[in-house]
Amino acid sequence: MDFNLPKTYRTKIIEGVSIPGIIKNGTYFFVDLEVYEDSRVACWNFKDFEHFKKDIKRGWVSVSIPDGKEISIHSLGNWTISESSWIHSKKSFVDYVWSIIKHLNPNLENLYTYSEKKVNGVTIGENGRGTIYKEEKIAPNDPFPKKIKGARVNLFFKNKNNEYHLVRLDIYTQNSIVINRLAKPFDIDLTQLEQMISDGEILTELPIGAEVQILGLGKFKIYEEQYSSNISEKLLEIKDTIRVLNGEPSTIELCREVYEEYINNPTETLKQKLKEAYESIPEHERMYVGDMDVKDTAVRMIIYGKQEIENWSHYQVAKKMGKKLPTINIPNSKKE
Numbered sequence: 184m185d186f187n188l189p190k191t192y193r194t195k196i197i198e199g200v201s202i203p204g205i206i207k208n209g210t211y212f213f214v215d216l217e218v219y220e221d222s223r224v225a226c227w228n229f230k231d232f233e234h235f236k237k238d239i240k241r242g243w244v245s246v247s248i249p250d251g252k253e254i255s256i257h258s259l260g261n262w263t264i265s266e267s268s269w270i271h272s273k274k275s276f277v278d279y280v281w282s283i284i285k286h287l288n289p290n291l292e293n294l295y296t297y298s299e300k301k302v303n304g305v306t307i308g309e310n311g312r313g314t315i316y317k318e319e320k321i322a323p324n325d326p327f328p329k330k331i332k333g334a335r336v337n338l339f340f341k342n343k344n345n346e347y348h349l350v351r352l353d354i355y356t357q358n359s360i361v362i363n364r365l366a367k368p369f370d371i372d373l374t375q376l377e378q379m380i381s382d383g384e385i386l387t388e389l390p391i392g393a394e395v396q397i398l399g400l401g402k403f404k405i406y407e408e409q410y411s412s413n414i415s416e417k418l419l420e421i422k423d424t425i426r427v428l429n430g431e432p433s434t435i436e437l438c439r440e441v442y443e444e445y446i447n448n449p450t451e452t453l454k455q456k457l458k459e460a461y462e463s464i465p466e467h468e469r470m471y472v473g474d475m476d477v478k479d480t481a482v483r484m485i486i487y488g489k490q491e492i493e494n495w496s497h498y499q500v501a502k503k504m505g506k507k508l509p510t511i512n513i514p515n516s517k518k519e
Contacts, residue, residue: 197221198287199313202280203349203364203400205245205254213256213349213397215335216244217313218280220287221295225311230297235280239273246271247401253409256349258420258467259337259387260411266394269401315353317361331355334424338417339386339395340365347389349397352376357425364398373425380414387414412467420465434464438472442482449485449514458486481511489513 199219206212206227217225222232226244238244247269248254255261271279285291300307315335318328333355340350340362353361357373371379379385388411389395396402419434427433432440438460445453461469461482470478476497483491492498497509 197223200283200287201313201315201351202283203397205248205400207242207245211245211248211252211254213254213337215351216280217311218283218287219295219311219313220284221293222284222288222291223295223311224280225313229309229311231295232281232284234297236277239277244276246273246276248403250403251406254403256337258412259417261409262389262405262411263407263409264403265406267401267403270399317353317355317359331359332428334428336417336421336424338414339389341384341386347393347395349395352421354421354424354428356428357422360421366398373422376421377418380418385414387412387417416465416467419463420468423465423468434460435468435471438464438482442472442485445485446514449516451516451518454485454516457482461486477511481513484511484513485516 197219199217201215201217204214204216204226206214208227214226219225223229224232224235226235226238228234228238228243235244239246248264248267250265250267251263253261253263288294315333316330317333319331320328333353336352336354338350338352340348342348348365350365351363353363355361360371360373360376362369362371376385389405389408391405391407393405394402395405423434438457441453441457441460445457461472461479464472472479472482477495480492480495483494492511495509495511501508
C-alpha cells in the first residue's frame with residue numbers, strides 16, 4: 184500500500200485546573216500543578232496518574248516544606264520558612280487530585296496511559312503547561328463560549344486583616360485581572376492594581392515574621408529573605424504581558440530587534456536606542472534577551488562597556504578554574 188499521502192493533524196482541547204503544589208528538586212519550588220480531565224498531572228514531569236503517584240511517593244512532588252528550609256517562587260523570591268503548617272499527607276493529596284479528575288471527568292472516560300516515545304533513540308517528553316483562559320459568552324446559555332487566553336503572575340496580597348496570601352494574578356487585558364488563590368477570587372483592572380500596589384495591598388516583599396497562607400496547601404512564617412523581586416518591576420512585567428496579550432511585541436522582543444540592528448550597523452544612535460530598549464525591560468527578565476549561555480551579557484557589553492563580560496557566569500567559572508577566558512565578540516560603535 185502506498186503511504187505517500189498528504190499529511191494532516193488535529194488539536195484537541197483537554198480541560199484542566201491549576202492547584203498549588205511543591206516540587207523538590209534540590210530545593211523546594213512552589214508551582215502550579217495542572218490537573219487534566221484525562222488524569223494527567225503536570226508536575227514538571229508529565230506522564231500519567233500512576234507516574235504522578237510515584238512522584239508523590241518518592242518526594243519529587245512534596246506536600247510540605249520543613250521549617251528552616253527555603254521556598255523558591257519563580258520570578259518572585261526566595262525565603263527561609265518557620266512555624267509551618269501543611270494541609271495534606273501524601274495519601275490525602277493523591278486522593279485530592281483524584282477527586283479533581285473525577286469532577287472534571289465523572290465517567291472517567293479516555294484516561295491517559297503513558298508510553299515512552301522515541302525519535303532516533305531520543306526520548307521525547309511533553310510540556311504539560313496549559314493555557315489559562317476565561318470564557319466570554321454571547322448569551323447566558325451560550326454553548327460555545329469564546330476562550331480568552333491569559334497569563335499568570337505570582338504576588339502577595341495583604342487583606343484588611345493584615346493577613347498575607349500568596350495569590351495568582353490571572354491577566355487578560357488592562358481591564359480584566361483576576362486575583363486568584365483566595366476563597367473568593369475577585370476582578371480588578373490595571374488602574375485598581377496600581378492603586379493596590381501604592382496602598383501596600385499587592386506586594387513582593389514581606390516583613391520578617393509575616394505569616395503567609397497558600398489556599399489549599401498550608402501556611403508558614405517568613406524567617407529570612409534571600410531575595411525578592413521589586414514590585415515596580417513586577418508592575419512593568421504585567422504591563423508588558425498585557426501588550427503581548429494584545430498582539431504587540433514584548434519589551435524583550437523589541438530589544439532583540441534593536442540588538443540585531445546594532446550588530447549589523449553599530450552606530451551611536453542605535454547604541455542609545457538599545458540602551459533605552461534594554462532598560463525598559465523589567466529588571467528580573469533582562470537575562471532572557473540573549474540565549475541560555477550568554478543571557479544579556481552581550482547587550483550589556485555594548486551599552487555599559489566590555490568589562491561587563493566579567494559578570495558572565497562562564498567567564499567567572501573559567502577564571503576560577505584557571506582556564507582560558509571565554510570571549511564575546513561585539514562590534515565597536517562607529518561615527519555617523
